[in-house]
Amino acid sequence: MFQQNIKQHSVYLNHNVWNENCILVIGKRYDAEATYFDESVRSSKHSQLEEKLMQLVQPAYQFMLGHIRSGTLEKFKEAFDNALNSGKGFTAAACDCTEYCMSQFDERSADAEIDQANWDCSRVRDKLQRDIDAHVAAVSSAKLSELTTTYETKLNEALSGPVEALFEGANNDTWPAIRKLLRCEIETAVAGFSGAISGFEMDEEMKDKMLSRLKEHARGLVESKAKEEAGRVLICMKDRFSTLFSQDSDSMPRVWTGKEDIRTITKTARSASLKLLSVMAAYRLDDDADTIESTLSLALMDPKSTNKGTSVDLLASSSWAEIPPSKTLITPIQCKSLWRQFKAETEYIVTQAIAAQEASKRNNTWLPPPWAILALLILGFNEFMTLLRNPLYLGVIFVGFLLIKAIWVQLDIPGEFRNGALPGLLSLSTKFLPTIMNLLRKLAEMGQGRANPDRQHNPPAAATKFENITRDLSSSASSEVTSSRNGIEYSSPLAHQKLQ
Secondary structure: OHHHHHHHHHHHHHOOOOOHHHHHHHHHHHHHHOOOOOHHHHHHHHHHHHHHHHHHHHHHHHHHHHHHHHHHHHHHHHHHHHHHHOOOOHHHHHHHHHHHHHHHHHHHHHHHOOOOOOOOOHHHHHHHHHHHHHHHHHHHHHHHHHHHHHHHHHHHHHHHHHHHHHHHOOOOOHHHHHHHHHHHHHHHHHHHHHHHOOOOOOOHHHHHHHHHHHHHHHHHHHHHHHHHHHHOHHHHHHHHHHHHHHEOOOOOEOOOOOOOOHHHHHHHHHHHHHHHHHHOOEOOOOOOOOOHHHHHHHHHHOHHHHHHHOOOOOOOOOOOOOOOHHHEOOOHHHHHHHHHHHHHHHHHHHHHHHHHHHHHHHHHOOOOOHHHHHHHHHHOHHHHHHHHHOOHHHHHHHHHHHHHHHHHHHHOHHHHHHHOHHHHHHHHHHHHHHHHHHHHHHHHHHHHHOOOHHHOOOOOOHHHHHHHHHHHHHHHOOOOEEOOOOOOEEOOHHHHHHHO
């Protein structure tokens, strides 16, 4: 009978929602059915029945506690996210949400407890607490990582462009400017990051470690940029040399007219390129003094004076004085090799400038070479003596010069050759004979005008008349056009009046 009751009550518990009242009802039903049994036997069997019922109920109770725990955890996650999104501090939000959800779990687990069983739900409660703490730790780690990434990105944007620009215009103020920029950006990032993590509960050691990591990231960014620029220092040196050598102080393209001092310009451009090499030779983020620039200048720009003073090569080393290897970007021996390659690749620019300057000098001078002048003097001595003995030849040469000039002006030879050599020659061949005939006709007319009695009272000198004739011909050349095909001539009225 007892076993039959157990099976019936098990089926009843499996098909009905259990609680404390269910066990009481089952107990009363058993007492009613076992009324006529012995008291001691009935009590013993009643206790066994309750024990068996508890064994049947306990899995469902544990399942209920698990369901309450998972539901409470989900509610905590939702409430925690809402609190963070509303702008509440991380630690405050975690504490408030944890306290509220744990109280909710206690209430719901208390409703599921059975007084007769006296079961302990502390293990489930501790598991819920551990799950909440793990979720808070995961969210905290994700938030801190996100904040760190955000401020590292801000540092990248604030330092990359300015540092690269400072390295491109490397000079004595490059590293001081980089140190000032780095210090300013680190202070800004640290202040913002400290404010952002103020809502997290962490010890000072952890906070200092995170701030130190942020500072190291900023320094590492500058060092990586310096290392990158040091890898392409030869290209930057050649670009700077080409710019300074090919442009004047106003950044205008330099024209080699023969007045420029190429030696001085070359030395200035090389000095600027050497300055770039000295700046990129090592890190200088700690404001430590060094002698890299002076060493490079003595060894590369003025090697003769260095060799006179000492026989030791200043760059025959793999490290710089007072510079640790960890801060070295380009070793002395590498600087020497880079400078040799730099000079070899820029020598062509200097050679081209010298050639352009010599060509400009040759184009700007009208005198023949000295040897040609000497040959003219020696070979033309007899002709010169002939002119001294017969001065009449000077007049003939002068008259010939005036005639040739008049023909030159009237034919407009430079204008005819503007369209090419062949069209110019064809045009001149058609105009040459009519122009000569026109000049001879005018000379004949001027000769006939000498017989005019009105001009016999004040006869001018022969040379003066001829100069006037030539001047009239030259002035009328620009307004007179002769056509060789139809033989028609057009002359300016002013020229006809002078001839009359």
